Amino acid sequence: MRCSAGAVTVSEPLAQPGAEPPLPTARPGSALLRWLVVLLIVLAGLFQALQLQINDDALDLLPGEAVRGDLSLLQRLGLVDRLFITLTVDPDYYPSANEARAALQQGVERAGGAMAASELLAEVVYRLPPDLVRKLPQALEPYLPVLLDGQDLAALAPKLDEAGLARIMADNFNLLNSPAGMVVKRQVQHDPLGLLPPVLQKLSRLQQEHDGAMVDGFFLSEDRLSALILADSNRSLTDSRGAAEVDALLREVMAANLPTGVDWGIIGSLPHTLANYQAVQRDLRLLLPIASGLLLTMLLVALRDSRVLLVLAIPFLAAPAAIAVMGLIHGRVSALALGFGIVLIGIAVDFAVHIYLALAREEGGPRALLRRLLRPVSLATLTTAGVFVVLLFSQVPSHGQMATLALTGILLAVLFSWLLLPTLIRPRRRPPATWFTPPVLSSWGSRLLVLCLWAGLLVGGLLSWPDLQYTGDLRVLDAPDARVLADEEHFRDTWGREGEQAFIVAAAADLAQARDYNDQVYRHLQQHHGSSFQSVAPLLPGPAVQRQRLADWQAFWAARGEDFPARFRQAAAQAGFAPGAFDSFLARLTAEPRLLDAEAILTGPLRPMVSMMLRRPEEQGKDHRPAEFLLLTTAELTDTDQLPELLAWADGQPGITVLANQKWRQQVERLLRHDLAVLTSTAALLLFLLTVIFFRRPRSVLAVLAPVLSALAAMILFSRLTGGELNMMHLLMGIMVIGLSVDYGIFVVCARGERRSATTLLAVSICAASSMISFGVLAFAQHPALHSLGITVLCGIGAAWPTALLVSPVLAGKVLTTGAAAVPTGEGQG
Amino acid sequence: MMMSNLWQMSKKNVLLLLLLVLILPTASGTAGQAEELAALLQDVDRAAAEMRGMSCAFTQEKELAMFDRPVVFRGKLDLVRPDRLRWEFASPINSVLIFKGDSGLRCDGDSPPVRFDLQRDPVMRMVARQLWLWLGGDHHRLAEEYHLTLAGAATLLIEPKDPGVAEFVTSLTIDFDPDTHQPRQVEIREAGGDLTRLVFHDCQPDPDPDDALFSRCGDGE
Known part of the structure; x- marks a missing residue:
């Protein structure tokens, strides 16, 4: 045809x-x-x-409901828009370590206060209440029966016989007489048996994620030269405008509030969003004028x-x-x-x-x-x-x-x-540029040479294909600058977070159910993951666990016998205590225990720490459904087997989801590789069928598809030679290149043997040159996404263009006429 | 009318005069006390600056509502400014508390010694902080956190400004030795009326103690 x-x-x-x-x-x-x-x-x-409503949702870039659901959960938890700010003091600025630390703490106090006053930020955690140490026992004592687990009670049991009680009371008596006595008097009076310390020990789970210690309510690094401020942004930090707004606020706050010698660094979405935005802006500011100038010059000169x-x-x-x-x-x-x-x-x-x-x-x-x-x-x-x-x-x-x-x-x-x-x-009448003469391969030798080169390109592409890997890790398209990388390294060095983390989320329509699920996570991690995890479960046990603990508590004291208070008083008296010294403690011990009121904890002195690990439905944004309470547990993945084990376990648990970079990467890679294979094959098949239907002759079909095959082979070969990794940009621009190059084949084959063939070849050349200039210039971009985009087009069109001019005509079987024959004599030729 | 006005004026003047009579001695007394307080603090500062450390025997008497009777402990205090302190009870029980920089050690009788880090142990940090404020000899730091009043010729009454501290210490009365300006007796009044009285004696200035005194509770540790 x-x-x-x-x-x-x-x-x-x-x-x-x-x-x-x-x-x-x-x-x-x-x-x-x-x-x-x-x-x-x-x-x-x-x-x-x-x-039109436009969103900057990164989730739209990811395949599969499961992956998007996971990342949506991460957003609902507030982790995507969370800021981790490290303030570090240079001790050389101060005469002593104590003064350096005082300056650091002053900086944290002032900067944290200013941040908390801004409407751009929510939940700024920079200092726990300084009287937390005093208030915490009072807040927790009423709930000891439901905060102590079976192991705690088992450890206490042997200390409550006659000799044990005598030893405990003697220790308390000595402690009260020591210089610490004034400070611990209330604590000894309210908890002479030391029931609270095991609970406080477990509260360290609230800050297990980072190395460091709470000093005067500040979270300080091991060397006491750095402090941590956490904050949730009210603006989306994956959106460049929101990130820039929050960044400007932080710069202003830090400049106004940090003492001399105190510097700050930030990790999280914000610095990455800004670094990428700035890199793209820099590239486009430089490359767009160059591309526009080159394109216009080329078109005006050629036409x-x-x-x-x-x-x-x-x-x-x-x-x-x-x-x-x-x-x-x-x-x-x-x-x-x-x-x-x-x-x-x-x-x-x-x-x-x-x-x-x-x-x-x-x-x-x-x-x-x-x-x-x-x-x-x-x-x-x-x-x-x-x-x-x-x-x-x-x-x-x-x-x-x-x-x-x-x-x-x-x-x-x-x-x-x-x-x-x-x-x-x-x-x-003006002819095409005089320099443009459609190439004509008239000799068999030159045709054979061109076909051999083309075949070589195809074979090279075919052989390279199995070596290519598709990476679903969006970080390959990330362009953090030196400052971002330095801040991240400083953060890892300071707070000791090296490995990857898993986020385990317990979700339910009501907080009680979510806490029950969270208890299951805690138990599982305790049994299988040792100590490297952070959880609120010790502080907020669910109703099921509480009921069990209440039963254990009552059984425990029943086993001590009804005469326990009398034996206790006797031991106290023998140690030198007044008869009624511990009446309030004994009254609480024998009173009907009550379940923990979660709201009391959530509004109590530990609220700032708990709030980072709990999200109520109203805190998760308006668009998110279903309305659920979310409780977060973070676990450090120190072993390669841990994530698969966690995923397998969570698979059978209702209300529990495990989120991890490693999991997303694998899923995204699998889905995108599937997309790549299925879509490319379908597109290839469709192109082939359409070409067969319209051109019928095998040689014509091959001639039409030759530029596409060349483009694919060149893109594959180039990717193989430069590392063998394909990313999302390669896929998108690859499809565009296929769409462009098949047109070259169609126009060239359709024009074969006709007088307008020279114009067609000129048109194909102008189109190819335009595409290469417009997109190819991005190959020189520093941003990896733009670079991938540019290099893909450059390689693809760079191969499709000469194939359309040289190979397709040979394959089509008819020699194209020359430009001289095609174009009427015009003014350009005198 | 005029007489009435004069009476009114003279009544005001009389009242003013009376007020002045009442106030003046007090004002002069307050100014005098402030001077005496400043002089005492200056003496205390000077003594502390001249004396890097001291070693004293002491008697501690505690009257706590929780105890069935007053309890008397005897022991020894070794102190080297700015950050080494050993508080040892010799009777009726043997107990040692040591602060050295940011670390510490506590030994009670035959129980194994317990080491602690002041940065991680908020209770001991608070204890160390208060002890150093009271015994450190830097009245400027003391005045930042406590109200200072002269309660006698060489007696200082200090009351915490921070309500948090006031929850467990309502006041301290420190009686200084008029010659050495080192604390001779300290009375600590706690919330609820509890009282701790420390009487120091046999003090030796700058004893140059063995560093092991601040590293080990006894020979074994």
Whole structure:
């Protein structure tokens, strides 16, 4: 099957040299109607697009409900928007270590206070109440029966015989007579048996995550030169505007409140968001003007026609309507999908260039030209659209949104170009740039050489494919600057957090149930993970555990006998205590024990520490459903077996979810690799089928697909040579490159043997050069995401372009005519 | 009318005069006390600056509501400024408490010694802090946290400003030796009326004690 309509009668006269020919659309009313229709669509699109809701949700970049659910949970816990600020004092600034520490604590107090006063931050934890040591026993004593577990009681039992009681009372008596007596008097009176210390020991679980100690309510490092401030941001820290706002606040607070010699560093989402934003801004500020300048120069020099700017602009008129369609289908859309989708609409510029060049430089009159172009343009549009239809089925929500935008945009852009360009473009006599001569391989030797080189490229790509790894770790697209890395290293050195962490979340509709689940997590970690975990379970046991402990408590004291108070009083008297010294303690011991009131703990002196590990439904943002109480446990993963064991255990437990970077990476990689394989294969199959249906001849099919094969092989080969890792940018831009390069094949094969083939080759070359300049310049970006994007396009189009010019014609089986034959003599040639 | 006004004025003057009579001796007394307090503190500071350490025997008498009778302990205090202190009871039981920098050691009878870190043990940190405030000889630091009043020629009454501290110590009365300006007797009044009285005697200034005194409770430790 021939692409062009061979039976077309070229009845329209050629434009005469030296005279400006009339516009191709004979009827001005028709042109007006076309513009009106297009403008109506644009305006309607604009109206709808302005109502679009854009989000910066990183979850849209990830595949699979499970992964997104996990990360959503992390957001609900507040961990994504949490700030970890380390203040460090340089001891050289102060005459003594004590003064340095005092300056550090003063800095924490003042900066923390200023942060807490800001509406941008919530839950700023910088100092626990200084009277916590005094108040804590009073807060916990009423709940000792439900805070002590069976092991605690078992350890106490042997100390309560006659000799044991005598020893305890003698110790208490001596302690009261020591210089510490004044401070511990109340404690001895209220807890002479030392029931509270095991509970306090377990409260260290609240701060197990970091090395260091609580000093005067400040959390200080082992060397006492650093202090930690934790805060939750009310602004999204994965959004550059929110991050910049919070960053500005912190800079102002620190500058105004930190004493001399005290410096600060921050880890978390904020520095990464800002570093990436700044890196992208830096790259784009430098590279965009270069790319724009090069592109315009290339187009003006090659085409010598300022109307080419219209050619570039018309396809982008489709953007508002395409954005509107995307919004109607997907509701809230990702900013990334919007940005990339608009870039992908740029593919349609290629179609506009073909239409423009045909109208401006081919002979035969606009109607005949458009009729001849109808088939290759339709075929190319169909194949490009096919690629994006496949992308609609991606498991990554932003890919689906992007595909919708690109698909709608490309279809509309082709339609607009088809309708509007004929109303603007008149045939011109100026020839293509004189330097452009379509390459013609006439000798068998040169054809064989080109085919061998091409085959070599394909074989290289084929052999390299198995060595490629897809990485789902979004950190490969991260660009932290030196300061961010230094702060993270300082944080690890100071607080001793080296390994990865697992976040175990207990979730339930009510707090009591969530606490029960959290107890299960605590028990499991105690049995299987030793000491390296942080939990609120010792302080907030669930009702089930409390009921069990109450029963244990009552059984324990029943076993001590009814005469225990009398024996206790006797031991106290023998040690020298007054008869009623411990009456209040004995009254509490024999009173009916009560269950712990969680609210009392949550509003008590330990609230700042507990609040970081508990999220109520109202604290999780408005959009999050279902309404659940979340209790967080963090565990350090010191062994490779720990995470699989935890995941396997949590799999069978209701209300318990294990979150870990390692888990997400594996899941994301698996899903994206699946996406990559399935989508690429489907796109390849679709392209192949469409090509077979339309071109039938195997040689033509191969010629059409040759640029695609070259692009894929070059991208694979380059990735293999530069480390063998593919990331999300490679996947997205790879699909774009396939969409572009298949069009090269279609246009070249459709033009084979015709007089317009030189124009086609020029159009293909201009399109390829435009793409390489626009995107390829990003290969020089420092930001890894932009670099990946640029290098993919550079490699893909860099291989597809010469293949379309040299290999496709040879494979198609007919020699393309030269430019001299195709282009009428014009002014450029005198 | 005029007479009435004059009477009113003279009545005011009389009242003013009476007030002045009442106030003046007090004011002069307060100013005098302040001077005497400053002089005493200066003497105490000077003595502390001249004397790096001291070693004293002491008798401690505790009258606590929790005890069935007053309890008398005898022992010895060794102190080397700025951060070494050994508090040892010899009778009726043997017990030692040592502070050395940020660390400490406690031994009771035959029980194994217990080491502690002041940065990690808030109770002992508070104890050490108060002891050093009272015995450190730096009245500027003391005045930051306590109200200081002269309660006798060489007697200082100190009351905590921080309500948290006042929960367990309501006041201290420190009686200084008029010659050496070292504490001779300390009375600590606690909340609820409990009283601790410490009487120091046989004090030796700058005894240059063995460092092991601040590292071990006894020969065994």
